[in-house]
Amino acid sequence: MDAVEKANTERQKRWAKDKKVGEGTYAVVYKGREIATGRKVAIKKIKVGQFKDGLDMSAIREVKFLRELKHQNVIELLDVFSSKTNLNLVLEFLDTDLELVIKDRSLVFLPADIKSWMAMTFRGLEFCHRNFILHRDLKPNNLLIASDGQLKIADFGLARDFADPGYKMTCQVITRWYRPPELLFGCRYYSTAVDIWSVGCIFAELMLRTPYLPGESDMDQLKTIFRALGTPTEEDWPGHTKLPDYVPVGQFPRTPLRELFTAATPDCLNLLSKCLIYEPRRRIGAKEALNHPYFFAHPYPSHPSKLPKPAIKNTLPLEEVDGNVDLSGPGPAVKANPPNKLKRKHSSDDLNGRSIARKLDFTQHTGDR
Incomplete structure (x- = not known):
């Protein structure tokens, strides 16, 4: 047994899987514990053998970025070990997620509660962006909530670095809504502006208690956005008509946010509007958002421990345990359509999964892009 395999065996012995709490096409999630301390953890077992060309790149990305990101508002990767042809991610165990909180009609939100969730989201996101990482799938069920009320950004399977501004990236990311x-x-x-738009949609959803822009297809999504925020002009968004997939969608007038968000303060609406600016370069950044007057005006953000929370259930530590992104978006009385799912792609250029599971030394950061 070489040194890498020996270290892997030692790590594997630290953890015990107690109960399966979810299963998808590409992964199984267990509630587990650290044997020495009894601490609860989540263990995400990725089925390496499912991939013809090796290990799914979403697993590589998730390990890479979570090894780099240590912040109270980002889920913590505690360990990684291989078992046969499976890769196991040991994550901190979190009780619930923001989508369940939003949908639980027995819970009453105060403006200070929404402010607290938004502050934690922006803090976690600012840390990601400061470290040149785009999340590319922010939505309420990827914002998990710990027993002490801390909100943590999770599911980095679609994340990527953006240190090279001229690097071409896929547009088939982020759940449609x-x-x-x-x-x-x-x-x-x-x-980073793509993540900020997602946070704006989450902000609106917290106030409305229902998704803000729920489109049924990509074209309907554009219509839904333009009906809410008005059809952009060249002055609003210079050059948008030259984008590769641009099509005219129709002319819709802008509806003032005040008409829908009747109870929101002027500072609240100002921050929301800056998250949902059409021109990406003019959209507010996470650091700038944290310094916005909204967070310094009464009422001040609730302490995380005082935030409303549903009764604890066996919540999955990651909502999407398979390798798919549900492009239809979560929402009341809406079911995911298989055609609306985006499979996380892996190519023949990816590393061989069986080789990774046996040999990859997780004491070092992985070096893939």
């Missing part, structure tokens, strides 16, 4: 218009128009060069 939270996807910005530049991606719907096929933009392949983008940056």
Whole structure:
């Protein structure tokens, strides 16, 4: 047994799987514990053998980025070990997610509660962006909530680095209801603004208690956005008509946010509007958002421990345990359509999965892009 295999065996012995809490095409999630301390954890077992060309790149990305990100508002990767042909991610165990909180009608939100969830989301996202990482799938069920009320960004399977601004990226990311218009128009060069749009949609959803922009297809998503925010002009968004997948969608007038968000303060509406600006370069950044007057005005954000929370259930530590992204978006009385699922792609250029499971030394950061 070589040194890498020996270290892997030692790591594997630290953890015990107690109960399966979810299964998808590509992964199984267990509630587990650290044997020495009894600490509860989540163990996400990725089925390496499912992939013809090796290990799914979403698993590689998830390991890579979570090894790099240590922040109270980002889910913590505690360990990684291989078992036969499976890769196991040991994650902190989190009780619930923001989608379940939003949908639980027995819970009453105060403006200070929404402010607290938004502050934690922006803090976690600012840390990701400061480290040149785009999340590319922010939505309420990827914002998990710990027993002490801390909100943590999770599911980095679609994340990627953006240190090279000229690097072409796929536009087929971010669950549709939270996807910005530049991606719907096929933009392949983008940056942190795509995550900020998603946060704006989550912000609106917290106030409405229902998804803000629930489109049924990509074209309907654009219409839904334009009905809510008005059809952009060249002045609003210079150059958008030259994007690869641009098509005229129709002319819709802009509806003032005040008409829908009647109870929101002026500062609240100002921050929301800055998250949902059409021109990506003019959209507010996460750091700037944290310094917005909204967070410094009364009422101040609730302490995380005081935030409303549903009764604890066996919540999955990651909502999407398979390798798919549900592009229809979560929402009341809406079921996911298989045609609306985007499979996380892996190519023949990916590393061989069986080789990774046996040999990859997780004491070092992986070096893939």
